[in-house]
Amino acid sequence: MNKIEKLTNDILREIGSLSRAIHSISDIKYKELKLQKGQFIFLTRICENPGINFVDLSNMLKVDKTTTTKAVQKLIEAGYVDKKQDETDKRGYKLFLTEKSLEVYNLIIEEENKNIEVCLEGFAKEEKIVVNKLVKRMSKNIEEDWKNKKR
Known part of the structure; x- marks a missing residue:
């Protein structure tokens, strides 16, 4: 197995x-x-x-x-x-x-x-900013792979 x-x-x-x-x-x-x-x-x-x-x-x-x-x-x-x-x-x-x-x-x-x-309930202002930046970065990271796969 x-x-x-x-x-x-x-x-x-x-x-x-x-x-x-x-x-x-x-x-x-x-x-x-x-x-x-x-x-x-x-x-x-x-x-x-x-x-x-x-x-x-x-x-x-x-x-x-x-x-x-x-x-x-x-x-x-x-x-x-x-x-x-x-x-x-x-x-x-x-x-x-x-x-x-x-x-x-x-x-x-x-x-x-x-x-x-x-x-974002219970998140500090700084945490909200960090989460937003990190998710945007993740999106940017995957975008090139997505474009390549869709071709």
Whole structure:
């Protein structure tokens, strides 16, 4: 029988669990806004980056283009996003927010801020800064590997 490898550190499992819990809470909250599972992450990034294209949105969120296309199409159908042909590249499209998305954007950000408060409850100000820096560094470290794997 082969030896079973041991995990050297469970940090990614903890981060994954944290992410799934937050997404689950958010999906329940946003159901009343008629946003489907996980759509809020696409909506917020489009609101924060008006005119973003599908490829850049996919790269920003670390998801494949098919996932982005499906999510954005549902947001368009729900009236949250407008898609306009790119004037310099007729094959591409740029994504823009609508009045409807502006109405819910602040609610989404409020909810995200509440989740951050809950997650960082009991942390000193310095600890919050350190956690933020370390997670950003982890994200930057994995980004190159993600880009290579997706090719």
